[in-house]
Amino acid sequence: MAIYEPESPPFEMVERSDWGAVAPDPHPPSSWMPVNGGVVIHCLGQDRVAPAAHSGCFTLVRGLQKADMSVAGVEKLPAEPDISHSYLVCVHGVVFEGRGVLVRPFANEPIPGGNMRYYAVCALIGVQDSPTDALIDAMNSLNTYLAGLEGHFAAGAELVPPGSASGSPGDGLRQAVESGSIVLPQRSGEEN
Ligand SMILES: [Zn+2]
Secondary structure: OOOOOOOOOOEEEEEEEHHHOOOOOOOOOOOOOOOHHEEEEEEEOOOOOOOOOOOHHHHHHHHHHHHHOOOOOOOOOOOOOOOOOEEEEEEOEEEEEEOEEEOOOOOOOOOOHHHEEEEEEEEOOOOOOOOOOOHHHHHHHHHHHHOOOOOOOOOOOOEEEOOOOOOOOOOHHHHHHHHHOOOOOOOOOOOO
């Protein structure tokens, strides 16, 4: 069986080695079928965390990986094998590689089956931060890339329902989606 290799993204991405990711622990075998789901958009569950300087984004992503790998998850598993999100997008318009294309994320619990069929895309902003135009542009590029992937394409998108414990994705991102500024992958109709 051929090993699936995703296409390189057509935009600048900070790869794991470039933000200083530690190696993930072994992932347990798991079902992962984004063609049956798509993308879930998140923000971080604090009020205001968007770094003013881009160097702060690298620090933030490293801190998220450390926290995700050392704190018990909501499913009471020991700790996560890696940073929880598939990709992270900062207010300076840069995409950071998280788990990437090939591994299911661990951030989509509010959506039924969320971690088995949705990429988790996290804006590096808090609930009360506003998404910048640069963040929205980068998120759109990422969504387009994920929707166009051969074999592992994102077939649609979901937002965490209002009133979630984390407050994610926050009013700013929700409004950007509702106004059409953020373009989410769309489920196509029946194949002809
Ligand atoms: Zn940044």
